[in-house]
Each structure stands twice: as C-alpha cells, then as structure tokens.
Amino acid sequence: MEADGMIGKRQAAATRGAAQRWRRTQPAEVRVDDLMSAAAALFITKGIEATTIDDIAARAGVAKGTFYHYFSTKADVIIALRARFAQDFLARVAAAIAERAAHDHPGRLSAWLRGAVGTYLANVELHDVVFHDFPHHQRQSQEKDDVIAQIVAVLEDGRTAGVWAFPDARSAALIVFDGMHAVADDAIVAGTRDPGPPCRLLEEMFTRMLAAPRPRS
Amino acid sequence: MEADGMIGKRQAAATRGAAQRWRRTQPAEVRVDDLMSAAAALFITKGIEATTIDDIAARAGVAKGTFYHYFSTKADVIIALRARFAQDFLARVAAAIAERAAHDHPGRLSAWLRGAVGTYLANVELHDVVFHDFPHHQRQSQEKDDVIAQIVAVLEDGRTAGVWAFPDARSAALIVFDGMHAVADDAIVAGTRDPGPPCRLLEEMFTRMLAAPRPRS
Amino acid sequence: MEADGMIGKRQAAATRGAAQRWRRTQPAEVRVDDLMSAAAALFITKGIEATTIDDIAARAGVAKGTFYHYFSTKADVIIALRARFAQDFLARVAAAIAERAAHDHPGRLSAWLRGAVGTYLANVELHDVVFHDFPHHQRQSQEKDDVIAQIVAVLEDGRTAGVWAFPDARSAALIVFDGMHAVADDAIVAGTRDPGPPCRLLEEMFTRMLAAPRPRS
Amino acid sequence: MEADGMIGKRQAAATRGAAQRWRRTQPAEVRVDDLMSAAAALFITKGIEATTIDDIAARAGVAKGTFYHYFSTKADVIIALRARFAQDFLARVAAAIAERAAHDHPGRLSAWLRGAVGTYLANVELHDVVFHDFPHHQRQSQEKDDVIAQIVAVLEDGRTAGVWAFPDARSAALIVFDGMHAVADDAIVAGTRDPGPPCRLLEEMFTRMLAAPRPRS
DNA sequence: GATGAATGAGCGTTCATTCAT
DNA sequence: TATGAATGAACGCTCATTCAT
Secondary structure (H helix, E strand, O other): OOOOOOOOOHHHHHHHHHHHHOEEEEOOHHHHHHHHHHHHHHHHHOOOOOOOHHHHHHOOOOHHHHHHHHHOHHHHHHHHHHHHHHHHHHHHHHHHHHHHOOOOOOHHHHHHHHHOOOHHHOHHHHHHHHHHHOOOOOOOOOOOHHHHHHOOEEEEEEEHOOOOOOOOOHHHHHHHHHHHHHHHHHHHHHHOOOHHHHHHHHHHHHHHEEEEEOOOO | OOOOOOOOOOHHHHHHHHHHHOOOOOHHHHHHHHHHHHHHHHHHHHOOOOHHHHHHHHHOOOOOOHHHHHHOOOOHHHHHHHHHHHHHHHHHHHHHHHHHOOOHHHHHHHHHHHHHHHHHHHHHHHHHHHOOOOOOOOOHHHHHHHHHHHHHHHHHHHHHOEEEOOOOHHHHHHHHHHHHHHHHHHHHHHHHOOOOOHHHHHHHHHHHHHHHHOOOO | OOOOOOOHHHHHHHHHHHHOOOOOOOOHHHHHHHHHEHHHHHHHHOOOOOOOOOHHHHHHHHOOHHHHHHHHOOOHHHHHHHHHOOOOOOOOHHHHHHOOOOOOHHHHHHHHHHHHHHHHHHHHHHHHHHOOOOOOOOOHHHHHHHHHHHHHHHHHHHOOOOOOOOHHHHHHHHHHHHHHHHHHHHHHHHOOHHHHHHHHHHHHHHHHHHHHHOOOO | OOOOOOOOOOOHHHHHHHHHHOOOOHHHHHHHHHHHHHHHHHHHOOOOOOOHHHHHHHHOOOOOOHHHHHOOOOHHHHHHHHHHHHHHHHHHHHHHHOOOOOOOEEEHHHHHHHHHHHHHHHOHHHHHHOOOOOOOOOOHHHHHHHHHHHHHHHHHHHHHOOOEEOOOOHHHOOOOOHHHHHHHHHHHHOOOOOOOOHHHHHHHHHHHHEEOOOOOO
16 A cells, blocks of 8 residues: 555645646646645544634635635535545455455455555544544445445355355445454554554454354265 | 433423422432433434534523533533433343343343344434534544443353353454444344344354354264 | 604713613613614615624624624614614604694695605615615515505595595505605705705695596586 | 517527527627626526626626626626616607607607506516616616606696696606506506506596696686 | 636624623 | 623635636
8 A cells, every 4th residue: 555545645736836837727636636635634633623614725725715616615525535535445455355366255355354454544534534523424325335345245256156154245244344443443542553463353253254154074 | 122212301301390390490410411301302303513502501491501500511411421322321231131141142142232233223313423423533432442341241251151262352342343333224224223133133143253163073 | 853863872872881880781672772773874874785794793882793692684684774764754754644633634645745755855874775775675565565554544534535536545655655755866866955845846746636626616 | 569578688699609600709799788688687586696797607608707808897787787778668668659649748648657667567677676676776867867858858748738737847757757666566566467557547646646727717 | 809717805604602690 | 500691703605806828
C-alpha cells in the first residue's frame, strides 16, 4: 500500500502551481480533489462539526463560493469522501485477492483479511470520519454492500470447491467484515498498528468458523 | 422483555402529576428521568443535531433553565442515556444467561445471543442514537468493555470445561458481539424484527467457530 | 391627528430607562414595540432590503437574538407593522366620522376623506414600506378589506337615506379608496402635504359620482 | 387582443434555432428579447427576489456572462420590462379609442375602460411584477404619467364638447385610472377574468362622476 | 460576442448558555 | 429549585458581479 493513504493529493496540488504558471481557473476535477482533500484533513483534525466551510475553502486555497460551485452542502463532501474511500478500499482489497491463485481459497480469504485490516489500520481516522461521525448514517449503505458482495464471492467459491461450509453466505460475510473491524479496532486501542497479530487471530477464528466438516473416515 | 423498551418512564411521569398533587418542585431523580426520556424520544424522532435544549425542556414540561440544573451540556444527556442503555442491556442479557444451568455452555451462549439480539432489535433507534449518532464517539468505551467482559466470562467457562477452544477470548468475544450486531442490522434492513432466524444463524456460525476439535478416537 | 404619527414610541422607550432603574428584562409588550418602531424607522430610511436584523436589534438596543424572541422572521415584523398601521388608520378615520351627525351623509363622507388623506399624507413613508415595498404583496388583504367595509357602511347609510345612488357599494368604495390614494399621491409628488386641496377635489368628484338623481319636478 | 399576452416571444425564439442553422451568436435584439422574456416568466413564477441571474441566463439558454452584456443589473431588466409593458398598454388602449368616432366622447371613455381592463386582466401577473414587486418603486413614474395624459386628453375633449364637467382633469384621470385598477383587482380576487361586469360598473360610476349638469329648462 | 469558473462580502438564522428574579 | 428573557458568537449559504480565455 502506498504511504500516502487515502487522504488525497493535496501536496501534489500545492506543488503544481509552481511548475505551470499559476492559473486561477483549474479543471473541475482538480478543484474537487483539492477541496475533498482539504475537507478530509480538517475533518480528521478538528472533527466534522468544528470544521467550517471557510476552513475548507481556505485550506484548499479558494474562496468560499468556490466550495459551493462543487458541493452543495457540507454533507455532500462527506458523501463524496465516503464514496472515494469505499472505492479505494475495494480496489486495494481486490488487488490483494487477485495475487492469490484462484483455487487457493484460504489464501484468498487471508488476502482479504490482510488487505482489509492493513487498509483499515492505515486510514482509521478518515474511515471514522466518513462512516461514523456523520450524523444520521445509514445502517444499510451501498458502500458496505459492495464490500460484503466481495466477501460473499470469495466464500461462495470456497464452498463450491468443498473447502468451506456455512448456512448462509451473507451472514458469514457480515461476521467476517464486522469481526474484522472489531478486532482491528481493539488493536488500535491496544496501541499497535501492526496488522500481523490481529490478522493471524482473525484467520484462525474464521478458518474454524467456515471449515467444512472433515468427512468421517 | 417488557413492551416499554428502554425509552423511559415518561408515561408514568405524565400520570404521576394527577395522583400526587402537582408540585412544581419534583425530586431530582424524577426530573432527571423526565428529561432523559424526553431527550431520548426527540433524539430518535428528529435526530440529535436537530433537537434543541428548548425541545427537550418543552417535552419534559420544564423551563430551559431547569435543564441546566441537571445537565451541563447536551452531550451530557447522551452520555447518561448511553449509560442507562448499557446498564439495561447488561442486566437483561445477564438475566437470560442466568436462566441456564451453569454447565450448559452452549445454552449460555445461546441465551446471550437471544437476549442480545432481542434487546437490540427492540431498541435499535435508541441504540443508534446513543452509540452512533453522537459525533466523536469513542472507539473504546466502558460500555462496550463491560459487555465484552460478559461474553468473555461465558467463553472462558466453556473453554475451561473443554467444550470450546479459541486462540484469544477477547477476540472471540469481539467477533461474537460485532457479528451479532452485523447480522441483526441486516435483519432490520431485511425488514424483519423477529429475532428467531438471525439467532439461529449466529448460533450455528459461532458454535462452529468455538467448537473444540473432537479428540480422535 | 397627533404629530408623532405612527412610527412608534421609541422616544418614550429611550427615556424610560432613565426614570426607572435599568432593567435588562422588559415586558414583552415593550420589547415588541421597541423592535417594531426601530424596524419602521430603518425601513423608511434605508429600505427594507437594506435593513438588516442587526440594524434593527442595535437600534432597539437589544441583542440580535432578542429580535428572534419576538419575531420569527424579517417578514414577520413587516406584517406586524402593517397590522398596526391599518388598525391605527381605521381608528383615526372612524373617530373623524364619529364627529359628524349620523344623518349628515355628505359630512361623513367628507370626514372619511379628510381623515384618510390626512392620515395618509402624514404617514406615507411608513405606508409605502408596509404596503408596497414588501415583495409578494397580496392583491387582497384583510387590512384593505376592513377599510373598504368602513366606506361601504358610510355609503350604504347614505343610499338608504336616499341621498346617494350607485350600482354597487363595494365598487364605489373601491373607487373612493383608490381614488383617494391616487390624488393624495399626486399631491405628494406635487410637493404639497396640505390635505386641503386634494380633499376638496375628491369631495366634489365623489359627490357627483354618488349623487342620487334629483327627482324631476 | 392576442392570446400570447405580453410575456414575450420566447416560443418563437425557441423555434428559431431549428429553422436557421444554430448560431451561437445572435443579433443583440434577439438576445435582449430572449433575456427579457425569460426574466418575465421567472419573475412571475418565482418572484423577483427568488429569481437569480443564473436562472434567467439558463432559461434564455445563454451563459451568465452574456446576461451582463445586455443588462448591467437585475433592476435593469425590470425597468426594461416595465417600459415594454407600458408601451404595449398605451398602444392597445390607443387602438381601442381610435375605433370610436372623434365626437363620441362616452364611447371613447368606454373604449379606454374596456381596453384598459381587458389588457390589465390579461397581464396582471406581469403587471404586478414590474409595477409592484419591484422594491423602492416610484410613486411617480413616466409610465403612469403617459397613461394619465392619455385619459386627460379624452376627458378634456369631452369637456370642450360640453358633455363633461369636472374641477380638475388630472384628478379626474387619476380617479379613473386607479379606480379602474381597484375594481379590476376586485374582479380578479372574486375569481372572474371576464372584463364585462367590471367595465359596466366603471362606466356607470364614471359617467355619473363626469356628467355635465343638465341645464335647467 | 460569449463563456462560466471564481469571487467574497453579506445576511438571516440558530441555539447553547447565562443570570436576575 | 425553577424560570425564561436575554445574549451574541458562529455558520451555512446566496448570488450579483468580474474577468481571463
């Protein structure tokens, strides 16, 4: 995983100005990115509530009005940030899984766990901001559903191959996902950001949970 | 579980006035309770942010200043509400466990699950308000720790008895707790509030996860 | 008509403080009055749009929040001001009419005209503010209807007595009312605030308009 | 009177594009007309205040900057709209008068009334927007003066011919004009847009008001 | 002529909190 | 204890207007 995490390309944006002559007008994509990154950084530092639109605009180096060109509301940025986070998460984890052989089901689950825990530990602050601190969050969200679908796919493959057994793939996936969060959170509280130990624990627990009963000899 | 849930004794409070001659001055305990119940109801209905101290005071039938006699801040009420919720949760689940024989470990786990899912499903709105909608929530909380300790106790007993095996009791408990939430949430989204099906699924998954390997004959 | 017009009792309010020891808390009625008068003065001077709530609060000597204790919106004050204006107008004109004998129909009409023109000329600025400058004004308003009803009463009495004749009392009243405004406005533009000349013109025109045809001898 | 009223030729403008190949650059006159019509429609629908320059530009199918090529201010459009309205009103009424014989004074007054009421009833919304909803309207306006002059001419002719008598032509004209508005407004409130009944009432009232006293035999 | 991204002063409104009674 | 009028800092959001392309 890259060191920059998911907070954004603000630094790059700041440097850009020096290279090419300063243009007051920027491509929409760049402005949006700058604003989102500024918002993310502030949300993490001061919290969502305490961050004002003025703060965001100032940090992005634009006028307040410019913020409202691209977002219609403070909540809007959070939603965009959430989408960006989820997209990133999915992509990283998918890449980790893809490194394992298609038939290596335990390896794929392990890859998911390591990818997920690693990404999560590396971006907890942003994760919390976009998924928890936002009032009136949804119990059900497209974002979570996408991740669950990803796990379900891995599990179903393993079941088809006869390695795993479980009464309901979705429930199993939910337990894997939320169990992962719980154990990772505990690791954070314990003060470690090394994904190794929690991953090993999770692998062992979930391996037991999913293992197909050994056929009697 | 009583039908009234955990929202409070507002109804009782309302009736009280009739029985005992109306006294502008009420025992502190009663006032606090009225205010908390009023707050809970409003938080659920309109959300925390949208609920003003005025709203709470009005619903509790007191002046705004009175609110500040008992709570120093809006956040204060939420914290109190959270404590009340957790206390209630612990008590109910403990009662469910106590109904089973001390050596019936699967039964005790099952009792925990049924108690927890049932209580949760019956009070989701309040749960969400006090545990999620409150900005700047803590990853770590005394409340959650108490519940985890409760599960750990059940699990350790089972392990000591040789029925269960797992690498780390706390991690196992975390997976049980958060897995329970995840599956219960999914049931809510699916539209059912019948605790039966999710409980059965959880029992099966966790039984597999915790089962001590059968000794080879 | 008193010289103070309808703008309010702000002066009195300002003096009050000196006499009785300064009380931060004032009776609601006084505060409302102070705020309305401050608003009226500012609306006249700078226009409604250009007047901010801050301006109003400052001129009334209270904090901005206090304004919102008594009015929920800027539009609210305008509506209140309109009601106060209309009430005052009706009262003054009614008083003028009451000075004439009940059977002196021309005298009563004349009294209405002189009362109306006088009051209008003495308060045009406020009149304009509350009845014209307020966007989305209503073609139909309770206020105007009340005044029309007053005129209709005078006209009907005269018709019953056989002094006047007209096809429709309401239409006649409308022409009297709006004709009065038109001629008074013209006088203002012409630079005079002496109600005499326009009144005489109006009396002559309306006398002709309403006169019952003399029976042929 | 044409069915399209005075709102503008937007429809024509919309079709134009199809016929002649689309030219980004349009003759100034066309652009101005498109913008005025767009503004008028929006002012009527949402009110002046609520209509933004963006709205107007969007509805006219041009960029915001283009608006500022042709008008320097929002108020500018209103003034232009007012002039266009008044010009139209005068023309229509003048045409109606011209249909009557030069010596038919009652007929000419009647023509004025019918033309005025008809035009007014057919365009009230626009009328209100340009003459009332515009903050800081003028008591005195070139537009109104032109109309008054038109009525004065009719009245003076009749007086010269000995059919009418009145103390002051301008006052009489003002009463006719504002009386017309008052009665027409009342008809609108009453829900009818048939100009017949209000016209008949006005004719009778004004005929009485203006009639020269019959010489005694 | 036409564009539309950028601006930023400005304003209405909210609401937690205080405090004199 | 209880009240509720008064406070005033704070913030989200609007939108007319500019100007580089």
